Amino acid sequence: MLKKKGIEPGAGKASYDGRDSFMKAALEAVTAQFTLEAASFYEYDEKSGLLRLRLRHASGVSFEHEENLRPAPGSAAARALETLEAASSKGLGGSFLYSPFRFDYCDPSGGRGVVPCFGLVRLERSPRKRGFTKAEGARADAYLRSYLRDYYKAEFFSLNRKYEKNVSAITELTEVFATALRVRDSFKHILSGIQTYFGFDRVRLYLIDEKNRKLKGELSADIRGQIKSIAYEEIPLEAGAHRFADIVLGRSSGAFMERYKDCVLYMPLAVQGVTIGLLIVDNLLSQQRIEPQELAMLKSFGGQIALAVDNSRLFDKVEELSLYDELTKLPLRRYFNQRFQEEFYRAERFKQPLAMIWADIDFFKEVNDTYGHQIGDKVLKEAGRVILSNLRKIDFPCRYGGDEIIILLPQATGLEAQRLAQRLSSELAELRIPVPFSSAKELRVTMSIGVSTFPQDASTMDALLEKADDALYWVKSHGRGKIALYSDVAEEKKKAEAAGGTTNATAK
Amino acid sequence: MLIWLLSDYDHRKHLAFKSLLGRFSAAYPDVHAEFAVKSRKSLWESLFAHLRDPKRNPLADVIEIPQNWTELFSRLGLLSDLASSLEALAQRRYPDFIFKELLRHDEARAYSAPWWLEAPALYYRPQALKGAVTDPEKELASWDGFRAALDRIRPPSRKGNFRALSVPGSSGSVSVADVLPRVWGRRGGLFSDDFNRATFNREETVGGVEDWLELAVSGKIELFNGDHFETGPQPAEDCAFMISSRKLPGAGRAGLKMLPYPGYPSGGGLMLVYNLAISSATQDHGSAAAFVAWAMEPRNAASFAESFGVFPCLKPVFEERLKEERETGVYRRLFSAPELMPNIMVYPTAELLLERVLWNLSLKIARRDYEREDLTREMIMAQGEADYLLSLY
Numbered sequence: 001m002l003k004k005k006g007i008e009p010g011a012g013k014a015s016y017d018g019r020d021s022f023m024k025a026a027l028e029a030v031t032a033q034f035t036l037e038a039a040s041f042y043e044y045d046e047k048s049g050l051l052r053l054r055l056r057h058a059s060g061v062s063f064e065h066e067e068n069l070r071p072a073p074g075s076a077a078a079r080a081l082e083t084l085e086a087a088s089s090k091g092l093g094g095s096f097l098y099s100p101f102r103f104d105y106c107d108p109s110g111g112r113g114v115v116p117c118f119g120l121v122r123l124e125r126s127p128r129k130r131g132f133t134k135a136e137g138a139r140a141d142a143y144l145r146s147y148l149r150d151y152y153k154a155e156f157f158s159l160n161r162k163y164e165k166n167v168s169a170i171t172e173l174t175e176v177f178a179t180a181l182r183v184r185d186s187f188k189h190i191l192s193g194i195q196t197y198f199g200f201d202r203v204r205l206y207l208i209d210e211k212n213r214k215l216k217g218e219l220s221a222d223i224r225g226q227i228k229s230i231a232y233e234e235i236p237l238e239a240g241a242h243r244f245a246d247i248v249l250g251r252s253s254g255a256f257m258e259r260y261k262d263c264v265l266y267m268p269l270a271v272q273g274v275t276i277g278l279l280i281v282d283n284l285l286s287q288q289r290i291e292p293q294e295l296a297m298l299k300s301f302g303g304q305i306a307l308a309v310d311n312s313r314l315f316d317k318v319e320e321l322s323l324y325d326e327l328t329k330l331p332l333r334r335y336f337n338q339r340f341q342e343e344f345y346r347a348e349r350f351k352q353p354l355a356m357i358w359a360d361i362d363f364f365k366e367v368n369d370t371y372g373h374q375i376g377d378k379v380l381k382e383a384g385r386v387i388l389s390n391l392r393k394i395d396f397p398c399r400y401g402g403d404e405i406i407i408l409l410p411q412a413t414g415l416e417a418q419r420l421a422q423r424l425s426s427e428l429a430e431l432r433i434p435v436p437f438s439s440a441k442e443l444r445v446t447m448s449i450g451v452s453t454f455p456q457d458a459s460t461m462d463a464l465l466e467k468a469d470d471a472l473y474w475v476k477s478h479g480r481g482k483i484a485l486y487s488d489v490a491e492e493k494k495k496a497e498a499a500g501g502t503t504n505a506t507a508k
Numbered sequence: 509m510l511i512w513l514l515s516d517y518d519h520r521k522h523l524a525f526k527s528l529l530g531r532f533s534a535a536y537p538d539v540h541a542e543f544a545v546k547s548r549k550s551l552w553e554s555l556f557a558h559l560r561d562p563k564r565n566p567l568a569d570v571i572e573i574p575q576n577w578t579e580l581f582s583r584l585g586l587l588s589d590l591a592s593s594l595e596a597l598a599q600r601r602y603p604d605f606i607f608k609e610l611l612r613h614d615e616a617r618a619y620s621a622p623w624w625l626e627a628p629a630l631y632y633r634p635q636a637l638k639g640a641v642t643d644p645e646k647e648l649a650s651w652d653g654f655r656a657a658l659d660r661i662r663p664p665s666r667k668g669n670f671r672a673l674s675v676p677g678s679s680g681s682v683s684v685a686d687v688l689p690r691v692w693g694r695r696g697g698l699f700s701d702d703f704n705r706a707t708f709n710r711e712e713t714v715g716g717v718e719d720w721l722e723l724a725v726s727g728k729i730e731l732f733n734g735d736h737f738e739t740g741p742q743p744a745e746d747c748a749f750m751i752s753s754r755k756l757p758g759a760g761r762a763g764l765k766m767l768p769y770p771g772y773p774s775g776g777g778l779m780l781v782y783n784l785a786i787s788s789a790t791q792d793h794g795s796a797a798a799f800v801a802w803a804m805e806p807r808n809a810a811s812f813a814e815s816f817g818v819f820p821c822l823k824p825v826f827e828e829r830l831k832e833e834r835e836t837g838v839y840r841r842l843f844s845a846p847e848l849m850p851n852i853m854v855y856p857t858a859e860l861l862l863e864r865v866l867w868n869l870s871l872k873i874a875r876r877d878y879e880r881e882d883l884t885r886e887m888i889m890a891q892g893e894a895d896y897l898l899s900l901y
Contacts, residue, residue: 048871050680050732051734051737058519059519059522059523060526061519061522061523062525062544062545062546063515063519063545064515064546064547064548065515065516065517065524065547065679066515066548067679067680068679068680068681068732069680069732069734070680070732070733071734071737072734072735072872077733077734077737081657122737188723199559199560199561201556202900223556223559223560223584224559224585226749260893284857284893284896284897284900285580285854285857285897285900285901286553286857287554287860287861288553288556289855289866297660345853360732412576459791460803
């Protein structure tokens with residue numbers, strides 16, 4: 001019948017452009033169809049008894065506005081909400097028709113609950129115009145109801161889109177957490193993954209430092225995806241010290257936390273019943289509620305996140321153990337080989353110098369044999385400390401084997417390397433290693449050092465190593481405890497050869 | 509090009525913008541421009557929705573924002589710097605008090621351009637004050653004087669719908685916009701002067717909020733009132749006092765007079781400034797910049813502001829408008845010591861915290877189970893939340 005009179009609404013397209021487009025289309029259409037001054041869409045909150053304006057259309061403009069009101073008892077609006085039938089009124093301000101709607105739909109995310117949708121559309125005419133007749137009121141109500149059937153679809157459609165997003169989040173986040181083990185900066189990947197799919201104002205990761213009984217800040221990712229370190233945050237892991245500590249320790253969080261529950265989630269990370277850290281996601285800046293299904297989903301990821309965090313921590317630890325020498329804290333030969341290649345390529349490509357120091361602790365075998373391996377270890381440990389405290393950030397030292405130490409010095413010339421070698425040599429010579437059981441009570445050591453440089457002395461990696469070794473060998477065969485540049489050694493060799501002598505001598 | 513305009517209780521603003529955009533389209537026929545009117549809440553949600561998922565939630569090209577949202581959304585990377593591209597900003601054609609707050613953090617960059625401003629003031633109908641107030645200028649200068657006058661007002665016998673005080677634009681609950689002028693009047697605020705801590709719980713701040721809540725508790729203003737919903741807008745003559753930040757249409761004919769907001773010791777007042785910003789995600793920066801520059805032209809800025817009773821921010825037009833005002837004297841007093849809401853990153857969120865406090869309390873007042881401790885408790889909680897925010901941002 002409606003179709004015959006040419007008033008079948010065409011809401012089909014708008015219903016799939018989202019709820020706002022739908023409401024706008026509905027209000028525009030009903031205003032034009034029934035020659036109205038304005039039409040407004042209100043949602044009704046049964047708990048508070050308030051009508052909340054969602055959208056209004058007047059004088060050719062649709063606009064949102066914040067308006068919350070309680071219909072007076074017995075008024076036309078109250079009657080419409082109560083009976084779910086259209087009601088009209090007329091006053092000094094004009095004529096009004098209230099067309100109510102109410103429907104519930106199933107939660108498409110699979111929940112058992114229903115999502116209620118209750119409210120009314122208010123149609124207005126100015127006092128100068130005629131009021132709404134009963135027949136006209138019925139027609140307008142029927143018109144709006146047919147529109148609202150599409151509103152149902154719009155709501156369902158928007159919830160379904162959310163559901164689809166969640167499914168893709170589950171699939172992709174699982175992959176992120178699984179691969180987190182294999183990447184160097186896995187914490188970043190975990191936080192980025194959470195931000196990409198949930199988009200919180202902030203995500204923060206804290207880990208427990210069992211040794212020092214502290215909760216230590218690791219990383220924070222903001223709403224723009226920017227990640228920064230929060231290593232400066234350290235919280236004593238004691239009850240009452242901080243609310244984060246209380247949460248990790250499983251204590252009550254109090255009324256203040258109750259207030260946060262809508263926009264903050266504190267998620268202790270536990271592996272096999274042991275809490276290893278705390279993940280905090282929040283919408284504190286925007287003060288927007290975190291959707292319950294998002295909270296539920298993130299909570300369900302909790303175990304995986306904890307496992308990924310724990311795995312990457314273990315992975316880092318294993319990597320550290322396999323790349324660094326525990327005694328001297330210097331990188332091991334395996335790690336050095338990788339870095340040497342990188343640094344050499346860089347020096348070649350950018351035509352920058354690269355110096356290499358090859359050092360050897362003099363009479364180290366004798367130290368071990370005479371005073372025992374414990375004292376030998378002390379010597380190595382001190383040598384490592386001296387070296388690490390004298391290098392630039394870009395320099396790369398390595399315990400090459402036994403008492404042999406190599407240091408790569410990117411962008412350094414032979415002379416610069418010689419100066420560093422001199423400093424290391426002097427500092428080491430000043431050391432007094434206590435040896436309580438010997439008559440001297442202490443031990444002093446020296447180093448022999450050879451230096452080679454790219455491109456001056458060598459044009460390949462192997463040659464650079466070989467020349468540094470040659471220079472070291474020359475020092476060892478000329479009294480030890482000195483520093484030699486390969487260029488000088490080569491010069492000396494030439495001279496000696498010219499004089500018909502020999503440069504070889506027994507070193508070790 | 510899409511423009512997001514902030515909604516207003518006064519529909520004239522939307523219509524004025526429609527007309528402004530019509531004239532812009534005539535001047536720039538190659539630019540296709542349309543606009544959507546968003547509530548403050550929905551605009552806030554849309555901006556954050558974009559940050560969370562930019563593909564699904566695109567931003568408009570031009571956005572109207574309250575001035576004190578500038579720092580937050582520029583820090584979040586949503587706004588373009590207009591300092592050098594917009595002539596009005598480059599030439600500093602704005603009153604100093606507006607500029608100072610806009611450029612609080614960085615003198616060289618401006619991420620929004622001041623567009624219009626409003627100042628809350630008190631309107632009264634001398635006829636309705638007969639027998640209640642003898643010297644309005646003097647008696648209504650203080651909040652206590654104003655409050656006492658409200659108690660003494662008696663409705664005329666023939667007026668069924670008469671109210672002693674009307675607050676046009678009320679959203680139904682007590683809102684931040686309602687209480688802040690009073691909080692400022694008591695020299696309170698949401699943060700300490702150095703912005704190192706929240707001061708929600710300071711006596712002056714709580715007192716300011718309480719002054720306004722008391723109007724609701726005592727029934728001087730009715731919360732969630734459905735009257736105008738049922739009967740249409742209430743005529744201005746049906747009240748003795750009106751607190752409004754707009755020049756009221758037909759105020760002279762209705763016999764309404766104007767005074768500064770009561771209880772402002774400095775004689776000045778709180779100003780609310782609204783700016784235009786260009787989204788950093790815009791694909792059509794040229795058109796967006798052309799529109800903002802065009803809207804800031806003196807003639808356009810003046811006619812837009814005039815059409816819904818506010819002041820343009822552009823200095824020459826602002827001063828000209830001030831001269832022409834019927835209530836020039838009152839406005840000069842208001843603008844003698846203007847105060848703006850701080851343009852700092854956490855301020856908009858702090859306003860939301862206070863808004864939530866006021867919503868909770870409004871519901872309690874409407875249910876008639878409000879007690880003074882409710883206010884204390886809510887403000888303590890909000891202060892804690894604001895302090896926590898300060899520690900994070």
